[in-house]
Amino acid sequence: MALVWGVGGVTWWRGGGRLGVLFTAGELVGVWTRGRGADVGAVALARERLAAGPDGDRVALALSRLAASLGAPRGPVHGALDDTEAVVRLTRVPPMPVGELRQAVRLDAHRFVPFEPDQAYIDYAVVGREEGEAGAPGQWRLAVAAAPRSRVDAVLTAARRARLAVADLEVEAVCLGRAVEALGAPTEAAALVDVHSAEAGWTVKVTCFGRGVPLVVRSLAGLTSPQDVAPALVPLLQFFASQNHPIGLTQVWVSGSGTPDVLPSLRDAVRDRLSGDLAVEERRWQVGGRALDVRELAAWGASLGEGVPNGLWR
DSSP: OOOOBSOOOOOOOGGGEEEEEEEOSSEEEEEEEESOGGGOOOEEEEEEEOTTOSOHHHHHHHHHHHHHHHTOOSSEEEEEEOTTTSEEEEEEEOSOOGGGHHHHHHHTHHHHOSSOGGGEEEEEEEEEEEEOGGGOEEEEEEEEEEEEHHHHHHHHHHHHHTTOEEEEEEEHHHHHHHHHHHTTOOOSSEEEEEEEEETTEEEEEEEEEETTEEEEEEEEEEEOSGGGHHHHHHHHHHHHHSTTSSSOOOEEEEEEESOGGGHHHHHHHHHHHOOSSOEEEEOOEEETTEEEOHHHHHHHHHHTOOOOOOOTTO
16 A cells, blocks of 8 residues: 655665654654665664654754764655554445546545545555455455645655655555565554553554555553553454454554563463464564664655655645
């Protein structure tokens, strides 16, 4: 799925390096790499806090510092937008020629996303197709992704102020799917669980994949301790694993952003509470010999983007 906002252009840095940045309301997460996919060479990681929120000038300054600390020359940035500021929805549309799907998504966008259609950037990917009566082609299953125009445009403006060009800007979940596939992890009916600790408490984000496409993203916030995570998480996983759910979840990867110490006990607690054949494993991601947390993994997945402009809503 290539949900891409921004300006297409040259996507390779001088010397064969690429910069991926995850834009969140509280921080920027950068990954600078040389090489591609599983053949990646040197990897550098950096983060810049945004204590006062995603103000345009502060983002521009933080982005400049981020690129400088990574030793990245001025050039294109491959971006990911935090899932709290963009959405991915699984939906169905009636049978129609594939060439008409884009227009159908545009006309019915109000059904898919929680933004006014004229105030959002929207794209979609085909997940599958159901079988109709007497073997005729049935409804299309689509993953529709969107983000507010104001947020996307603010990122593009901040990059220009930092003398950097955004080659592409995608939903975080799309970049995660690209990253785990590049590392050889099977993304059919799989869920990536990101456990994150912040001042407001513990947060858990569940990204479910099917054929590499993020089908659904759900977050659990305000948990007061690691012991609260498993009781809140397990019912959600069981729902996605049920026979009646289109995802039909079969495997779960427990990962974290800055919380590696709690992962083994959390994995065991989730296993103890689950029933059925759902496989649960702790997963730590390695790229170019460096360990990446989930936010860094998303930034790396963004760096693998192809820099193709969307243009659908421009």
